[in-house]
Amino acid sequence: MSALLAAAAVLCSQPWPQLDRYVSNFVSQDGRVIERSAGDRTTSEGQAYALFFALAGGQRDLFARLLAWTERNLARGDLGTTLPAWNWGKRRDGSWGVVDVNSASDADLWIAYALLEAGRLWGEERYTALARRVLANVAAREVVSIRGLGPMLLPGPKGFATRGGFRLNPSYEPPQLLRRFAAEDPRGPWGAILESTIRMLRETAPRGAVADWVFFGPSRGFVSDPVKGRVGSYDAIRTYLWLGMLPESDGALRSLAPALLRAFAESGVVPERIDVESLRASGRAPVGFAAALLPLARAQRDGRTSDALAAAVAKAPADTYYDHNLVLFGHGFVEGRFRFAADGRLIPAWESPCAR
Numbered sequence: 228m229s230a231l232l233a234a235a236a237v238l239c240s241q242p243w244p245q246l247d248r249y250v251s252n253f254v255s256q257d258g259r260v261i262e263r264s265a266g267d268r269t270t271s272e273g274q275a276y277a278l279f280f281a282l283a284g285g286q287r288d289l290f291a292r293l294l295a296w297t298e299r300n301l302a303r304g305d306l307g308t309t310l311p312a313w314n315w316g317k318r319r320d321g322s323w324g325v326v327d328v329n330s331a332s333d334a335d336l337w338i339a340y341a342l343l344e345a346g347r348l349w350g351e352e353r354y355t356a357l358a359r360r361v362l363a364n365v366a367a368r369e370v371v372s373i374r375g376l377g378p379m380l381l382p383g384p385k386g387f388a389t390r391g392g393f394r395l396n397p398s399y400e401p402p403q404l405l406r407r408f409a410a411e412d413p414r415g416p417w418g419a420i421l422e423s424t425i426r427m428l429r430e431t432a433p434r435g436a437v438a439d440w441v442f443f444g445p446s447r448g449f450v451s452d453p454v455k456g457r458v459g460s461y462d463a464i465r466t467y468l469w470l471g472m473l474p475e476s477d478g479a480l481r482s483l484a485p486a487l488l489r490a491f492a493e494s495g496v497v498p499e500r501i502d503v504e505s506l507r508a509s510g511r512a513p514v515g516f517a518a519a520l521l522p523l524a525r526a527q528r529d530g531r532t533s534d535a536l537a538a539a540v541a542k543a544p545a546d547t548y549y550d551h552n553l554v555l556f557g558h559g560f561v562e563g564r565f566r567f568a569a570d571g572r573l574i575p576a577w578e579s580p581c582a583r
Contacts, residue, residue: 243564244286247278249551250277250289253294258292259300262548267314268316271330275337276552277351281398283343283565285577289400291347294311297338301325304496307360313383314464329383332369333399335361336380340404343411344573362408370416374445379423380415392444394452397437398465401425402480407571428466428483436503441443451504459487460500461549464519468553471522472560474569481526491517492532497539515553535559537561 248516251259253273260273274297281290291536298304301311310330317323341359346355368384373393380400381387388395402424410419430449439462451457470481490508491497497517498512517539524533540558545551559565566576 241561245555245558248282249555251345251374253277253548253551254289254293256292257298258289258294258296259549260293264547266316268314268326269300270315271311271313271334271338271386273299273552274301274311275334277556278341278345279337279557280559282341282348283573285575288347290341294342301418304340307357308364310361310364310384311338328383330369330378331383331399331531332365333382333396335365335369335403336399336401339365340407340573341366342449343407348573348575348578359412362412366416370420373423375448376443376445377423378417378419378425380420388510391415392442393429393445394454394508395427395441396439396440396462397424397427397431397467398439398462401469402477403469403567403571405571406491406569410570410572416487420478425480428480431504432486433482434486434503434506435465435484435489436485436501436506438503440476457503457505458500459503464516464553467523471520471524471526471557471569472525473474474567475526476569481523482521485527487516487520488527488532491520491536492529492538495535497536509549513550514540515550515557516544518550518554518557521557525561533561 240566254277255261260277262268262273263271274293278290279295281293297311298306300315302309312325312328313331313334314327315324318326332519340359342354342358342361345351346358348579352417367442369381370378371381373379381393382396383398397527402421405417405421408415409421427441427449431438436459438457438459440455442450442452467484467487470484473481484504486501487497490501497520498508499512501508521533521536524536540554545554563575563576
């Protein structure tokens with residue numbers, strides 16, 4: 228038995244304390260993820276991540292509650308026909324409900340992925356069927372064919388296409404998810420979107436730093452985003468996370484973005500912001516950034532940096548919604564709670580022999 232399988236065999240019989248704390252702090256009894264630092268709002272992103280963690284942790288009841296709340300409150304009662312609204316909270320008139328009906332494609336992908344893998348791992352055909360309907364809706368409403376680039380996922384159906392080109396967010400397109408969708412739906416746009424995503428990463432991060440947002444114009448190619456500029460920060464940290472969680476066969480892709488790890492190794496501080504062209508770093512990032520970099524440090528077999536990042540995570544427990552999500556992803560991955568196969572399938576620790 229490999230070291231990873233051995234670790235999983237132990238973990239599958241153990242609770243996941245960080246997930247338990249997350250549920251206790253942020254998830255209501257009926258399945259709403261509450262972002263307490265932002266007026267108690269709920270986002271489709273929060274629901275999507277929680278669905279993934281519930282699946283990775285083998286918590287079927289939690290998964291069902293999260294899905295029910297999401298469908299009922301963000302998708303007008305039917306995720307199969309309506310992409311979830313990205314923002315739900317307290318409205319100006321004091322009532323609670325959908326604040327912005329626009330969908331967020333990163334959340335939509337994670338919801339589809341969680342449903343697809345829940346259907347496969349738990350043998351729930353209704354989840355598989357719903358995942359396919361969500362994917363079809365994403366392809367119809369959030370994917371565009373861009374001249375000079377090819378099929379690409381927009382961050383949402385409205386507000387990201389301009390007369391001169393398209394605003395794109397690299398963190399919205401985890402390669403693992405796109406590979407899984409391409410295997411499930413080979414006639415869909417997912418394989419081509421993956422190729423466009425890899426091209427975007429290679430052309431917009433030539434110095435190893437990923438931007439929060441980029442812009443593509445058919446006549447200019449990739450340039451700095453006119454709104455957010457050259458900064459990499461709270462969005463981009465997820466791109467480093469997704470790359471770090473790729474399998475070993477993706478060594479070239481995992482090595483595309485080493486800039487934040489280098490900055491940490493040189494200063495002992497994970498920067499909150501980095502200019503992707505000059506590599507000028509500033510600010511001190513919250514603990515979630517350190518957790519998000521853990522998989523990448525492990526992938527590059529940088530033991531000293533891995534140990535220092537792990538120590539930073541242990542010393543400053545996550546207390547905000549976003550930090551806790553990054554810790555569950557990054558720390559959970561290096562703990563062996565879950566991993567991703569080469570084709571994007573989820574391999575949770577509880578799927579090991581001791582769970583059967």
